[in-house]
Amino acid sequence: MAYxxxxxxxSSAVPLPIENVDTDQIIPxxxxxxxxxxxxxxxxxxxxxxxxxxxxxxDFVLNNPIYSGKILVGGNNFGSGSxxxxxxWAIYDYGFRCVVSSFFADIFKxxxxxxxxxxxxxxxxxxxxxxxxxxxDPHTKxxxxxxxxxxVIQATGASESFEINGxxxxxxxxxxxxxDYLQAMKSEISAFATARxx
Amino acid sequence: MPSxxxxxxxDAHVVRKIEDGPDVFFIDRHFxxxxxxxxxxxxxxxxxxxxxxxxxxxxxxxHNTPTINQHLPVADPLSANQLMALEQNSAKYGISHWGxxxxxxxxVHVVGPENGITLxxxxxxxxxxxxxxxxxxxxxxxxxGTSEVEMVLSSQCIMQPKPLKMRINVNGSLGKAVTPKxxxxxxxxxxxTAGATGxxxxxxxxxxxxxxxxxxMTVCNMSIEMGARGGMIAPDETTFSYINGRELAPxxxxxxxxxxxxxxxxxxxxxxxxxxxNFDAADIEPMITYGTNPGMGxxxxxxxxxxxxxxxxxxxxxxxxxYMGFQEKDQMIGKKVxxxxxxxxxxxxxxxxxxxxxxxxxxxxxxxxxxxxxPGSHIVEAQIKExxxxxxxxxxxxxxxxxxxxxxxxxxDDKVPAGKYAVSTSNRNFEGRQGPGSRTMLASPLVxxxxxxxxxxxxxxxxx
Numbered sequence: 001m002a003y004x005x006x007x008x009x010x011s012s013a014v015p016l017p018i019e020n021v022d023t024d025q026i027i028p029x030x031x032x033x034x035x036x037x038x039x040x041x042x043x044x045x046x047x048x049x050x051x052x053x054x055x056x057x058x059d060f061v062l063n064n065p066i067y068s069g070k071i072l073v074g075g076n077n078f079g080s081g082s083x084x085x086x087x088x089w090a091i092y093d094y095g096f097r098c099v100v101s102s103f104f105a106d107i108f109k110x111x112x113x114x115x116x117x118x119x120x121x122x123x124x125x126x127x128x129x130x131x132x133x134x135x136x137d138p139h140t141k142x143x144x145x146x147x148x149x150x151x152v153i154q155a156t157g158a159s160e161s162f163e164i165n166g167x168x169x170x171x172x173x174x175x176x177x178x179x180d181y182l183q184a185m186k187s188e189i190s191a192f193a194t195a196r197x198x
Numbered sequence: 199m200p201s202x203x204x205x206x207x208x209d210a211h212v213v214r215k216i217e218d219g220p221d222v223f224f225i226d227r228h229f230x231x232x233x234x235x236x237x238x239x240x241x242x243x244x245x246x247x248x249x250x251x252x253x254x255x256x257x258x259x260x261h262n263t264p265t266i267n268q269h270l271p272v273a274d275p276l277s278a279n280q281l282m283a284l285e286q287n288s289a290k291y292g293i294s295h296w297g298x299x300x301x302x303x304x305x306v307h308v309v310g311p312e313n314g315i316t317l318x319x320x321x322x323x324x325x326x327x328x329x330x331x332x333x334x335x336x337x338x339x340x341x342x343g344t345s346e347v348e349m350v351l352s353s354q355c356i357m358q359p360k361p362l363k364m365r366i367n368v369n370g371s372l373g374k375a376v377t378p379k380x381x382x383x384x385x386x387x388x389x390x391t392a393g394a395t396g397x398x399x400x401x402x403x404x405x406x407x408x409x410x411x412x413x414x415m416t417v418c419n420m421s422i423e424m425g426a427r428g429g430m431i432a433p434d435e436t437t438f439s440y441i442n443g444r445e446l447a448p449x450x451x452x453x454x455x456x457x458x459x460x461x462x463x464x465x466x467x468x469x470x471x472x473x474x475x476n477f478d479a480a481d482i483e484p485m486i487t488y489g490t491n492p493g494m495g496x497x498x499x500x501x502x503x504x505x506x507x508x509x510x511x512x513x514x515x516x517x518x519x520x521y522m523g524f525q526e527k528d529q530m531i532g533k534k535v536x537x538x539x540x541x542x543x544x545x546x547x548x549x550x551x552x553x554x555x556x557x558x559x560x561x562x563x564x565x566x567x568x569x570x571x572x573p574g575s576h577i578v579e580a581q582i583k584e585x586x587x588x589x590x591x592x593x594x595x596x597x598x599x600x601x602x603x604x605x606x607x608x609x610x611d612d613k614v615p616a617g618k619y620a621v622s623t624s625n626r627n628f629e630g631r632q633g634p635g636s637r638t639m640l641a642s643p644l645v646x647x648x649x650x651x652x653x654x655x656x657x658x659x660x661x662x
Contacts, residue, residue: 019514020391020491024628029607033262033276035236035283047630052616075514077392080425080491081628082607083327084234085343106361106395106427107327111343165359167219178345179245182353185214185222186250189355192213192224193251 003116005175009098010143010154012069014061015134021074022081023108027090029082040086041093062094066138073130073142074101079108088112098144100151102127113168114178120144120151126160129153146173200466203432204363204398207338207463211321213355220357226320228255228350229306230293232262232284233609234325238348239287247352252292254354256315257284259297260305262609265572265599268298277610291351304575304601307331307543311415312577314444318433318460323350328543328625330421333430334414335437336463338398340428361427362472364397365465368405370479375658377553378413379545379623379642381405382420383485383495385477391493395425397473400465405479406431411440412549419544420625423492432464484658486530487627487640489518494627498645498657502528521629522637523617530639530655537620538569538650539632540643542606545623546574548581550643555590557647557661563595564653570612571596572604594651608633621649 031043049060056063072091078101079087088111091099097117102124104112112119122130133140133153141154146169152159164172171177182189201209214222230238235257242249249255262277272278281298288295296302302309307328310316318336323329325347332339346356366385386393399421406414414431421429438457441447448456483497494515496503504526505515519526524533540546540554551573563569571591573579579601582588588598605612606624608631614620616635623646627638639655648656 017513018517022491022626022628024607024626024631028630028634029261029609032233032609033274033280035280036240037237047634052634077395077425080391080395081327081422081626083325083341083343085237085325085345088343103392103395105392105425107341107343111345114343114345165219167216167357178349178357179241179247179352181357182222182349182355183247186353189213189222189224189250189353193354196210196224196226 003175003177006097006116006118006146006172008143008145008147009070010141011071012139013071013073013100013130013134013142014067014069015131016061016072016074017131019075020077020080023079023084023087024081026079026087027084032084032086037089039093040090041095044090044094070095070097071142071144072096072099073127073134074099076102076124078104080105083107085111085115088115088117092117100127100130113172116172118144118146118172120162122151122160122162126158129156129158200469202363202465202469202471203336203400203430203463204338207319207321207336208360220359222355223358224321224355225323225350226254227315227322229310229322229324229329230255230257230284230347231306231324231326232259232280234344235287235347236280236283238344238351241348242352249291249293249351250354255293255351256310257288257293257295258303258306258309259284261603261607263298263602264610265570265602265604265612268600272298301576304577305543305546305603307419308546308574308578311335311411312444312575314441314447317441317447317456318437319463323356327422328419330426330428331415331419331543333418333421333428334411335441336430336433336460338428338430341422361398362396364394364399364426364473364475365471366399366401366475366477367403368401368477368479369403370405372405372479373483375484375644375662376482377642377644378409378416380482380485382417383487383492383640384482386420386424386493387485387495388477389424389475389493391423391491392425393493394421397426399426399429401429401431402465407434410549411436412547415547416544420492423625433460484642484645486645486655488522488524488530489515490521490627490629491518492625492627492640494518495640496530498530498655502526502530531657533655534619535567535621535649535653535655536618537614538567538646539572539605539620539622539624540646541570541572541574541604542624543574544625545643546572546578548578550623551578551582551587552585553643554647555587557644557658558594558596558651559590561594561651563650567650567653569596569650570599570605572599573601575601605632607631608636614638621646621655
């Protein structure tokens, strides 16, 4: 088992209503020099979060104590650009377990699921409802149920279902990962490789 | 049923189909580099796993490497540590390693093709989103995360849902100074930075048929910048003659057998794509970006479009222009340029340096411009010297650096300072990509050369 199991998460949420958040913003390249998966959360959104003298930028949401929680709500096309899994590591290490957006870049979405962060894709209209609810009450709770594939804004009761394939859903609920699955089918892979022989 | 090039290659690599889940997808070639592999090797250790087929994985050091004095120890201890980890992990598991100082060293997406590792019909992955480059050979090639690097090392497979299919046709004749980089920046400006997310792209039409392999690599390289996992072009005589004779390419009977298979790799007439776009080559002019994602590009003679006319949100547009210090409706021509970078997996091959030199020749570097001229590999570096391009660069006041990713992502010392403007032949103009606070304008080697000698954004057609 590679990560915490994910079933239902009820938490306040941190709003980041910016579109096309690329993985260079989530974690800039100069912080990719580690050979271990440690302490990436410190540099999450580094250049939006800190000035060049390392003082916090007061207007950035992660520096605003009103907002906290295990859910990050991002604008459309979240996680575009570089394939760096460090972006997902930084989000996880900071304490988020779920990212909500109206659209995700493919590689980021895979990377997130592979380490136990649930990416929840909602409609653009529902995303606006979430941002509005947080604006009205920063402590408002969002409930994300993976077994039911549903996201609920508790204050208003508004809810929407989200997609995830059955295989990945089962992995996340049970804390399984792809490597476990692949190791269990090594003989089938080796027969395939022999037949291909390229 | 008629099928696409993409279907043919994908379906030949599915080991198992999981109901309501991804395909177990076999990988023929795996490239690794120092930044996205060390945690994957740690994962193998933690689970006590071996590398299943070390002969199918190739390691090169590129992201972190300095571009001067490569014979000296790497000064940054963190970079040195990552480079050492790559070397040690490669040795431990029996993986070919082309580290600093190795004559085959260079950017992963340059050295793979030039050594004959990249072949048509293959599946190729690397922990780097620009792995899409290799699609130029009719391969399915895409970037993966570190967890997936660990999967490929330990089982030669990853788990992938099959993407949707898109075809982008560009027909007609390209105008003066319009290069493959302009073609791709044009397409991305039309589709936006997320326009192909969820799709795998096939590029078709006579513009790509007439394009060189290096040009095709530039186009496929940028596929990820419109969100596509990858892009591919059907292999043809141009592809086969590029591969023939390269060191690790098949030889003799193996070549004949491979060639017969490669010739079957094209989209059948009547095959269906989930989405299709058609563009006219005559509509494309030399391009430049004005914003902070690669979709924010425009013809160099145009003015910056109004936010209201764009598909993306106006809030993002305004944030982007504020970062760049530009105003809507500004002309790009005449903007002052502080830095010029030619290189990267997008435009770091010999044809790119030939194009750059064609404008530099007989002119001088603008005094206020700092230029980084960085070949994609030692093989490219040697070609630059053999062809006399180095002399042209030297006469014009430019210094040739050593191979690596360099200022494309600024992990080494090649960083553009905050607030400064760079015309760059690389692939991303994200905030801070070339150094904290740097302001990047993406363009072709010709546009970069025109900026390097004039010190301002200049239409290269005026210098040709």
